[in-house]
Amino acid sequence: MNRGRLWLVLGGFLTLVAVMWGTILAMGLRPNLGLDLQGGVSITLAPEPGQEVDEEILEQTVTVIRQRIDALGVAEPDIARQGENILVQLPGAADQAEAEEVVGRTAQLQFRPVRNIIPPDDPRYDEVSEDCDALLQELAGPAVPTEPVVLCGNPESLGEGVDPAEDAEVPAGQPVKYDLAPAAVVGADVTDARAAPDQATGLQWQVLLSLSREGGDRFEETTAELACEPPGSPQRQFAIVLDNTVDSAPQVAADIPCGQGIGRDAVITIGGGEEEARDLALLLRAGALPIQLEVATSQNVSPTLGVASLQAGLLAGFIGLLLVAVYLIVLYRGIGLAAVAELFMFGALVYGAIVLLGEFVGFTLTLAGIAGIIVSIGIAADSSIIYRERYRDEIRAGRTVRTAAEHAFKKAWKTNLTGNTVSFLAAVVLYYLAIGPVRGFAFTLGLSTIIDTLLFGTFTRSLFGLISRNPKLAKSRWMGLRAQEVAPDAVGATKDPRRRAKV
Amino acid sequence: MTETIEKSPPPSKPDTGGAWKRFFTNQTRFDFIGRSRLWLLVSLVVVGVCVAGVAIRGFNFGIDFTGGAAYTITDAQREIDPDELRAEIAAIVEEDLTVQVVEGGTGAIVSTQALAEDVQTRAEIVQTLAEHTGVATQEIDVSVVGPRWGAQISEQMLRALVVFLVLVVGYITLRFEWRMAVAAFVTLLHDIAVTVGVYAIVGFHVSPASVIALLTILGYSLYDTVVVFDRVTDESKAINATSSETYGEMANRSVNEVLLRSLSTSITSLLPVGCLLFIGANLLGADTLSDLALALFVGMAIGTYSSIFVATPLLVFLKEREPRYAELKEKILARRGGEQAAAVAGGGGSPRKGKKSRSKRKG
Numbered sequence: 001m002n003r004g005r006l007w008l009v010l011g012g013f014l015t016l017v018a019v020m021w022g023t024i025l026a027m028g029l030r031p032n033l034g035l036d037l038q039g040g041v042s043i044t045l046a047p048e049p050g051q052e053v054d055e056e057i058l059e060q061t062v063t064v065i066r067q068r069i070d071a072l073g074v075a076e077p078d079i080a081r082q083g084e085n086i087l088v089q090l091p092g093a094a095d096q097a098e099a100e101e102v103v104g105r106t107a108q109l110q111f112r113p114v115r116n117i118i119p120p121d122d123p124r125y126d127e128v129s130e131d132c133d134a135l136l137q138e139l140a141g142p143a144v145p146t147e148p149v150v151l152c153g154n155p156e157s158l159g160e161g162v163d164p165a166e167d168a169e170v171p172a173g174q175p176v177k178y179d180l181a182p183a184a185v186v187g188a189d190v191t192d193a194r195a196a197p198d199q200a201t202g203l204q205w206q207v208l209l210s211l212s213r214e215g216g217d218r219f220e221e222t223t224a225e226l227a228c229e230p231p232g233s234p235q236r237q238f239a240i241v242l243d244n245t246v247d248s249a250p251q252v253a254a255d256i257p258c259g260q261g262i263g264r265d266a267v268i269t270i271g272g273g274e275e276e277a278r279d280l281a282l283l284l285r286a287g288a289l290p291i292q293l294e295v296a297t298s299q300n301v302s303p304t305l306g307v308a309s310l311q312a313g314l315l316a317g318f319i320g321l322l323l324v325a326v327y328l329i330v331l332y333r334g335i336g337l338a339a340v341a342e343l344f345m346f347g348a349l350v351y352g353a354i355v356l357l358g359e360f361v362g363f364t365l366t367l368a369g370i371a372g373i374i375v376s377i378g379i380a381a382d383s384s385i386i387y388r389e390r391y392r393d394e395i396r397a398g399r400t401v402r403t404a405a406e407h408a409f410k411k412a413w414k415t416n417l418t419g420n421t422v423s424f425l426a427a428v429v430l431y432y433l434a435i436g437p438v439r440g441f442a443f444t445l446g447l448s449t450i451i452d453t454l455l456f457g458t459f460t461r462s463l464f465g466l467i468s469r470n471p472k473l474a475k476s477r478w479m480g481l482r483a484q485e486v487a488p489d490a491v492g493a494t495k496d497p498r499r500r501a502k503v
Numbered sequence: 504m505t506e507t508i509e510k511s512p513p514p515s516k517p518d519t520g521g522a523w524k525r526f527f528t529n530q531t532r533f534d535f536i537g538r539s540r541l542w543l544l545v546s547l548v549v550v551g552v553c554v555a556g557v558a559i560r561g562f563n564f565g566i567d568f569t570g571g572a573a574y575t576i577t578d579a580q581r582e583i584d585p586d587e588l589r590a591e592i593a594a595i596v597e598e599d600l601t602v603q604v605v606e607g608g609t610g611a612i613v614s615t616q617a618l619a620e621d622v623q624t625r626a627e628i629v630q631t632l633a634e635h636t637g638v639a640t641q642e643i644d645v646s647v648v649g650p651r652w653g654a655q656i657s658e659q660m661l662r663a664l665v666v667f668l669v670l671v672v673g674y675i676t677l678r679f680e681w682r683m684a685v686a687a688f689v690t691l692l693h694d695i696a697v698t699v700g701v702y703a704i705v706g707f708h709v710s711p712a713s714v715i716a717l718l719t720i721l722g723y724s725l726y727d728t729v730v731v732f733d734r735v736t737d738e739s740k741a742i743n744a745t746s747s748e749t750y751g752e753m754a755n756r757s758v759n760e761v762l763l764r765s766l767s768t769s770i771t772s773l774l775p776v777g778c779l780l781f782i783g784a785n786l787l788g789a790d791t792l793s794d795l796a797l798a799l800f801v802g803m804a805i806g807t808y809s810s811i812f813v814a815t816p817l818l819v820f821l822k823e824r825e826p827r828y829a830e831l832k833e834k835i836l837a838r839r840g841g842e843q844a845a846a847v848a849g850g851g852g853s854p855r856k857g858k859k860s861r862s863k864r865k866g
Contacts, residue, residue, distance in 0.1 A: 298647040320775025378772025389764040426722030433663035
């Protein structure tokens with residue numbers, strides 16, 4: 001490459017860095033910090049072994065968990081899947097025990113006889129609690145089964161179980177409230193639930209419910225009482241409560257005589273089709289979550305500790321960089337100083353990339369990620385060292401400063417590519433196969449490797465090339481380019497057999 | 504008096520160069536290959552000790568592998584007495600309780616390996632800790648790990664390791680040749696054995712961060728090995744039937760030439776990691792950092808050693824079984840035998856002597 005092209009590469013590279021940092025500074029961007037650095041609660045949930053888990057079930061689980069977390073009222077919760085695991089992240093000072101309890105509980109199913117239905121226009125409606133979200137937050141945990149409670153209906157099945165006439169008066173978006181008696185049957189009593197078409201007509205879908213002996217007895221007792229109420233009365237309804245929300249409140253069928261309830265095998269006939277029936281069956285089978293989850297890890301980091309960790313990581317990185325800089329200058333003089341500039345650029349690019357990726361791809365920087373960056377300082381410094389060592393070899397072989405710089409680049413570039421391929425391979429394998437904190441580490445390591453190669457091909461090459469072409473600098477004893485410093489016995493070196501072999 | 508001082512040569516500018524100068528200008532002539540049997544013996548003994556260490560002592564697994572709960576307290580209002588605290592917590596949970604006081608008594612890590620999922624017990628422990636240390640309950644950091652998590656991550660890590668090794672062996676075979684892949688692979692196994700052994704023998708606490716570090720070390724050790732092999736491959740192109748150097752001597756010279764690079768790289772890598780280790784050890788909550796740094800520190804040092812003392816001798820051993828390099832070696836040794844009867848007695852080919860004889864013939 002001639003001097004003009006080297007200047008072009010250098011200029012192009014610096015423009016890129018300037019644009020990157022211009023964007024960051026203009027938009028006032030900051031890195032997206034993980035919970036271990038900003039404080040918060042992070043919970044990993046894993047399916048208990050021995051269950052069939054597929055994409056759909058996992059998505060459903062995430063949805064249910066998201067709804068539960070939203071009810072907690074935490075700002076910016078993040079619920080994501082990681083393989084078969086589900087990662088729940090709650091920034092800030094969230095209550096860890098509460099979060100775990102809400103997320104991990106499975107059997108939140110209750111069957112409660114309805115005492116009264118309170119439509120939104122009823123004056124008693126606002127007495128209990130203004131809206132349903134507030135009501136859920138007030139409860140902060142599952143409603144006590146042995147006590148009566150007022151709960152909202154499922155907003156998705158507005159007015160279900162209510163007379164069509166009453167239904168018309170329900171304004172959109174305001175589910176009715178149910179005044180409910182203590183629970184007669186809970187989720188643990190349900191032994192099985194299956195969706196099947198109505199055997200008599202074959203038109204409607206039903207959910208066949210099987211209960212334990214004890215639960216069946218209570219179910220029979222309760223339905224026997226409910227059956228005494230006139231058909232169509234709210235008091236004849238048996239509410240199915242899921243996660244503190246009345247999912248549906250079916251009527252006890254009109255043909256059930258008073259005092260003679262439904263036993264261990266009940267049939268719930270629902271208005272909807274097959275899909276609704278299957279959903280309900282699934283919910284009844286496993287509480288509200290489609291699969292049984294266990295808390296695999298749960299971590300609470302207070303904001304103070306998070307900030308302290310971040311500062312420690314940054315401090316370690318900074319001191320490390322400083323020591324490396326001193327070492328490089330002592331070893332290589334002026335071209336060592338150039339290597340420090342390369343390290344500085346490396347830092348600017350890595351940090352910039354992390355900020356931009358955080359903004360546009362949602363990458364979060366964790367403590368393990370910082371460790372990855374600190375490790376990569378070594379890789380970046382090594383690229384500079386390899387180049388300078390190759391340069392010294394070429395000088396010793398009797399080349400001039402300019403041609404030595406060029407030949408050294410070619411060889412060092414090849415070594416850089418080979419070495420970085422191995423590091424990058426390690427990072428990719430780690431990223432795709434590992435779980436937990438390892439991924440953050442692998443990501444920054446892989447990113448740094450790419451940036452290192454990019455930097456080497458542009459900035460390092462043009463900077464070193466231009467220095468070696470500057471006659472003043474090339475002759476300066478402080479630059480560390482001259483043969484006198486690099487190879488004191490350089491005279492004999494020209495007769496090196498390697499040199500002869502190359503000619 | 505002054506005359507005698509002036510007469511003595513200034514020590515800072517030796518023309519021929521002392522060992523130090525030679526090192527800085529890559530003119531060292533250490534005999535790495537010639538004494539490979541010694542290094543082999545050393546490495547075998549070290550690996551043997553490490554394997555025995557793992558077998559006898561086992562690992563000190565952290566709660567991430569065993570399951571359990573850890574409580575971290577920072578900025579305690581009064582100095583924490585570990586025995587007292589321990590007694591109070593033991594009243595709630597007794598099993599596998601460890602209490603570690605840090606930061607001059609104002610911080611502590613309490614971990615138990617039992618009842619990880621019992622929310623109430625945890626609340627009780629947090630309450631006790633808060634009362635004992637005067638820290639608000641929400642400022643106590645709790646980390647809980649379920650019993651199956653360790654198995655899950657271990658399995659993932661092992662899978663990652665196997666895939667990585669297969670890929671790397673494949674890559675080196677393509678990029679260089681299979682003999683180098685074999686040498687690099689054996690070197691990796693050596694590094695794994697030694698790092699893992701150090702963990703078992705010293706009893707360092709094993710966390711997921713240590714496992715991350717182990718995988719990184721492998722990457723690093725390979726990187727180092729690849730850089731040395733890259734040089735050896737370059738140099739080997741110059742070898743032909745009329746060369747005056749055997750493959751082993753050439754490899755030895757290559758290693759000497761990249762010695763400064765290897766050491767510089769190790770130093771520049773260990774400096775930041777050392778900072779991480781030092782700062783991480785003095786700060787609570789940064790245990791991910793210090794666990795990582797510790798394993799890296801141990802592993803990088805081993806990686807540098809092995810790329811010179813294990814990988815290259817092994818490569819030479821494999822290469823000199825190739826007919827053309829074997830013939831060359833025989834020829835050269837025979838030639839030198841004529842010139843210098845003593846050289847034959849050296850057997851394995853001493854490059855120092857080789858270099859001398861070569862320059863003699865040229866001069």
